[in-house]
Amino acid sequence: MKIVNWILAALAAAGVIFCAVTAVSYYTFPAEDYTRQISDLETETEQVKADTDALERQLAERAEEIKEDLSRAGDEGARVQEEIARLDGEIASRRETAAALQERVDMLDNIYENTLALREEYAGKIRQLEEKIVAGESDAKICYWTFDDGPTYVTNSFLEAAAQYGAYVTFFTSREANSSDYDDTEETERGILRAEAMGGHSIQNHTYSHQYEIYGNVYGKGIDSFREMVEQQDQWVYDSTGFKPGIFRFPGGSAWAFAKLPKEEMLAVLDELGYVWVDWSCDIFDNSVANPDGYTAYNTAMYEIRTMNIAMILSHDWNAATLFAFQRAVPQLQEQGYLFLPLFPESWCIGNTKILFS
Amino acid sequence: MSRKTERTAVKKKKTVQTVICALLVLVLAGSVFMGMNYRGRTAQLRMENEKATAEAQAALDEAKAAYNQVDPNSLEGSENQLAQDRQLVDAAKEKAAEMEAELGSLDEEIARLQSEVETKEADEEISYYLTVYNAWLDGMTKVEAYLNEDR
Incomplete structure (x- = not known):
């Protein structure tokens, strides 16, 4: 136990x-330790959750901001692109304007050379049309209405009539042919010659003195005098207008002239001075002793020209009756299809001043 | 001492020992029972606390994982796009400004050229030749019209 x-x-x-x-x-x-630890963990968890929420919120806000900024940038970008497109168009337009103006300045700086070049081109086109007419390839008709012996006190009226109808004519000028009643000072005549040029008309050579009836100056004193008369008129026209004539018309016509001086010598002089020569295909006889009235001159013109596809009319711009005929004939002939053109040395008519039948 | 007394004393002694023995057994059983009870309660307490701690830790880990999943650089692409767009807009604005300046220069150039044209056209000689030029141009245009027609 x-x-x-x-x-x-x-x-x-x-x-x-x-x-x-x-x-x-x-x-x-x-x-308590466990409780404390759990509390710490819960606190930390809450903090982490709060941080997560804050971060997500921050990111969402930022995403929204970026979205708005992108949209704003897009709108602004589109607006700026529209502006650029507008400016691009305006700049292109301004450049065109500036280029056109510069071209204009250059053209004006070289206006004389440009005018001469245009004259060549113009003469070439007329020649083309003439050849087409001669070849029967065109129904067009050309009338070269020429005026001898001017300028005179009537010339300005012819210029007005020509401008009215859009007709271009040719003046075979002579400085001293008309000791007329009007003021034929150099200044006045130079002004009329320049007006002829500004009207787009052709200004050619009919000798400086045109004293053919005695041929004391033009023909009577020999080939040297003839040369002098041609040269003087050539210089006079050039000094007045800036354009050198290239076509010569014999005072009284070639037949009359060749009867007075050797043809070969006169043609040699003309050739040396750079001239061609021409007569006419239709004479309205406004220079005749009878000095017809306007109706007669008009009727003559209309009758003579009726069979011609290319006609060259001889008249004189010191005759008021001729002005009457011109004013009536031009519109009627235009209705018949005639084109009134200036005569240039390149013309087919040079050496072919004969009637062309339609 | 008599045998009865001796037997009674022995009996008493045995009773006391038995009682003591019983008490000891009782104490033992009681203490073991209570000890086991405390032990169990302690284990449960530990288990509950550790479980709660683990849950709290898991919640924290989950929160951290969620936090880490949030990519702070997720807007990098958009930011770059915005920066690019702004650069483009700025460049376009600069270009527009340059074009405005060029437009101004062109306007000045045009004014200068217009003045020069006016001055030249006012010149008598130039005006004269220009008139001749225009008249010939008009005539040539009429001739060209005839050339271009099938007549």
Whole structure:
């Protein structure tokens, strides 16, 4: 029994110790530590969640800002592109304007050369049309209405009539042919010659003095005098207008002239001076002694020209009756299809001043 | 001492020992029972706390994972696009400004040329030749019209 009791006592003591130990471990269990740790973890979790929300919110706000900025940039970009397109158009237009103006300046700086070049081109076109008419390839008709012996006090009226009808004519001029009643000072005559040029008409050479009836100056005193008369008129026209004549018409016509001086010598002089010569295909006889009235001159013109596809009319711009005929004939002939053109040295008519039948 | 007394004393002694023994057994059983009870309660307490701690940790890990999933550079592409667009707009504005300046220069040039044209056209000689030129041009145009027709 004692041994059992001692064993039991020992076991009981062990049991008590065990109970005491477990009780101590129970009551000293660090629950606060766990609680604190859990609290810390929960706090940290809340913080992390808050940071996440804040970051997401920040990103969303920024995304929205970027979206708005992109939209604004897009609108502004489109507006600026429209502006650029508008400016591009305006710049192109301005450049065209500037180029056209510069071209105009250059043209004006070289107006004389340009005018001469145009004259050549114009003469070439007329020549083309003449050849087509001669070849029967065109129904067009040309009338070269020429005036001899001017300028005179009537010339300005012819210029007005020509301008009225859009007709271009040719003046075979002579400085001293008409010692008329009008003011034929150099200044006045130079002004009329320049007016003829400004009207787009052709100004050619009919000698400086035209004193053919005595041929004292033009023919009578020989070939040198003839040369002098041609040269003087050539210089006079050039000095007055800036354009050199290139066509010569013999005072009284070639037949009359060739009867007075050797043809070959006169033609040699003309050739040397750079001239061609021409007569006419239709004479309205306004220079005749009878000095017809306007109706007669008009009727003559209309009758003579009726069979001609290319006609060259001889008249004189010192005769008021001729003015009457001109004013009536031009519109009627235009209705018949005649084109009134200036005569240039390149013309087919040079050397072919004969009637052309239609 | 008599045998009865001796037997009674022995009996008493045995009773006392039995009682002591019983008490010891009781104490042992009680203490073991209570000890086991405390032990169990402690284990449960530990388990519950550790479970709660683990859950809190898991929640934190989950929150951190969610945080890490948020890419702060997700707008980088859009930012770059915005920067590019702004650059383009700025470049376009610069170009527009240059074009405005060029337009101004052209306007000045045009004014200068117009003045020069007016001055030249007012010149008597130039005006004269220009008139001749225009008249011949008019005549040539009429001739060209005839040339171009099938007549």
